[in-house]
Amino acid sequence: MKDKKRKQRLFIICILCLTILSGCVPKATYTSENLKLAFVYPSGYAVSEDESSLTFNLSEKVKVAVFSHDVSAAADERYLQIYSREELGLNSGAFETNYNNTLFVSQMFEYILSGASAEYSVYGVNKDKFGSYDAWCARFVSSDSQINGYLYLCVENLRCYIIVIYVKDADIHTDDKIINNFIESFSILKGS
Numbered sequence: 473m474k475d476k477k478r479k480q481r482l483f484i485i486c487i488l489c490l491t492i493l494s495g496c497v498p499k500a501t502y503t504s505e506n507l508k509l510a511f512v513y514p515s516g517y518a519v520s521e522d523e524s525s526l527t528f529n530l531s532e533k534v535k536v537a538v539f540s541h542d543v544s545a546a547a548d549e550r551y552l553q554i555y556s557r558e559e560l561g562l563n564s565g566a567f568e569t570n571y572n573n574t575l576f577v578s579q580m581f582e583y584i585l586s587g588a589s590a591e592y593s594v595y596g597v598n599k600d601k602f603g604s605y606d607a608w609c610a611r612f613v614s615s616d617s618q619i620n621g622y623l624y625l626c627v628e629n630l631r632c633y634i635i636v637i638y639v640k641d642a643d644i645h646t647d648d649k650i651i652n653n654f655i656e657s658f659s660i661l662k663g664s
Contacts, residue, residue: 502528505661507540508631512657514650530650533641539634543627546570558662562606562627571627577608581623584634591615594623602626602635603658611644620644622651628660 500515504526513519519528525539544552551566560566570576578597585592597610608625621644624635635658637651 501657502526503661507538508629508661509538509540509633510657510659510661511654513654530637530654531647533639534647534651535638535640536654537636537638539632539636541632542630543567543571543632544630547630557630560627560630562608567627571625571632577625578610580625580634581608581610581612584623584636585612590619592619603655605658605660617642626660629662631660633660 498515499512501510501512502519503510504521506521506523507526513528513530517529519526524541525537527535527537529535547560547566548568551560551564555564555566562572567573574597578594581594581597585594592612592614594610594612597608600607600609602609602624605626605628608623610623611620612623613620618640620639620641622635622637624633624637626633626635637654639647639651641647
């Protein structure tokens, strides 16, 4: 009788351990000196980087593209003379006519998705956070509703970061946890 109860307990413990471990995915940290950023992602996927962008998967359904470029030429000249590079971000005042302007950002988001193979609609453009950074964000949906996603725009250290998260599912929330883990791990490196 005691053996039977012990086997039942052992079986329950094994099931609990398997359930807990099935949610654990090995993670890796990716750092790009060229794009001045770092983040954590599932280690089973490769990151592809070129001069101004990188792409990678967070899961079979979630793909991320990150674009980075210098925005010194777009900054108000007065701010360049007063503040250091590290002080010139989205809400510094240096980008009120462009990267911190709702109309400019809305049009930029539309333009970013205009060259894609599917037709996308962008909606809900507003200010939010991307991890610890001030950002513009929006959602998008494909014409057949099978690809949804998020667009983010951050400006830090005179660099613009545009992050596009594609979700290949009609339900955009299926992979919220892994998307949020990526967003919370995203960091912008200091320096020029």
